[in-house]
Amino acid sequence: MGVEICVEGLSKSFGHQVIWQDVSLTLPAGEISVMLGPSGTGKSVFLKTLVGLLKPDRGSVLIAGRDITRLREHDLYEVRKLFGVLFQDGALFGSMSLYDNIAFPLREHTRKPESEIKRIVLEKMEMVGLLGAEEKLPGEISGGMRKRAGLARALVLDPEIILFDEPDSGLDPVRVAYLNQLIVDLNAQIDATFLIVTHDIASARQVPDNIGLLFRRELVMFGPREQLLASDEPVVRQFLNGRMQGPIGMAEEKDAAQIEQELAELDAGNHRGPMGGEGASDAGVTPRLLPSDGVARPPRWQAIAQRETRSHPHQVADA
Template sequence: MGPQVQDNADTEILPPVREAAAVGSGPGSESYAGSVASVRELHKSFGSFQVMRGLSLDFQPQAITTILGPSGTGKSVLLKHMVGLLEPDSGSVRIFGKDIWAMQERERAELRKRFGVLFQDGALFGSMSVYDNVAFPLRKHTDLSEAEIRDIVKARLQEVGLEAAENKAPNEISGGMKKRAGFARALVLNPEIVLFDEPDSGLDPVRTSLLNDVILKVHAEDKGTYVVVTHDIRTARKVSDYVGLIWKGQVVYYGPAKEAFASEDPFVRQFLAGDSVGPLGMD
């Protein structure tokens, strides 16, 4: 059986946070000096549905952190809070040391330019070619000439292996190619933080592995802080420097990936192994 749920959500029993000691101050501390992004005691409800229940987490610089957890547990909602698309009911979101909800909207808009986001389905504009999709942020947010934009776009398309597809429409390329085009678009403003919302969604195992190879290759070249939300354990095992497990709007484990996958903790071991037997149940 999983954590017991009473009729009153406030009485719900959640597993305690399992934290690897090697991660500095850890997800529940007041601050972590080396993090570029952190959330503290984050609470968020939609109507009567409470999604975030005091979630606290730090994201390490120049590292890939994978966020895992069952559907509906708050992973994508966390990303929307980080980029300032959702305001928490309570708690704080700090990016580069600044509380983003203590800013004016104009400042948040400028801050978002330091993010790149790869959406689940690539979120390409159907009426634009692959090239124009990737060029879109540069045309919207910079004063670069078309020649300068072309150099950047072609370099990013080459980086993700799509230089031969620049003139194709989104409906003329595969799902994996759409994800890579979305990744190229996420990179054109040279972001310091890149968010991936289930990049492997809808892809077969081979294309998932190929996309993971591209993520690792680009990260090795460009560095930056990558946050990957996924259900795919193989993706987490392949790309992660750090792993965070979220259950019912709280962090229940956070630590280096090698320690996570070697953990003997029943909750962590069950989730990362995909076992049906253990403390995590259907509820």
């Protein structure tokens, strides 16, 4: 079962450069949350702060009732055992087979016999669809397979929290779709708390329970997926609809009058959004991605499927 992460008043700077300030949110236990934001807004820094690799200037991160910003190294090491992390490139050792890469955390952090390690590694490889590729080297497989191997390695210690740092980077749209389905299936199977940092708008619309958006050194919004997808907040609408009109510019700063003019022109050309209300998010609320056929659906996922069926009776994503 996943654990809740409660972030209060978190701020981080490097020298005089403020990355973000006064970030507060709660990642619900067992749910999938996504953190969005333009490049350079500190999304990866946020992940590293959650796992204790970076220390914030102010604020707290409560995990299982313990504030990791105030823990000594030994106690922090214990809390980190709750985490699994999938890095952008999979972070695999190039000279090791996939089997040995995935077995590495078990050999490094446990005293399990090799027979038990083999059982766990093959179980996780099966979960991510890599059985039969045990002896392959990372350089011999596709980017999508490397991501799945990295995910299998993140799973071997049975973490209660899994952090995904841009899992879709470097993948084509088809592989991203497969990876998204895998993430949803895994969440239904292991019930851990997932946090995904991504730029992929389609993933953000389909995969999570909750969405957050970092912009201009602050957390603009964080809340249930449906709330963000139907939001009137200009920067949220702009980012989730991938358009130029709005507060986000190439250099991330636009003149206030320019923003106001762009948004007025946009609203004039699109008076009523597909949600039925003026200014509603342009693309509406996308159907939720559900676990694959054959994947058991715990009560939480059964409730999501029922809600999606009522909201989108003819267009629920393939279960």
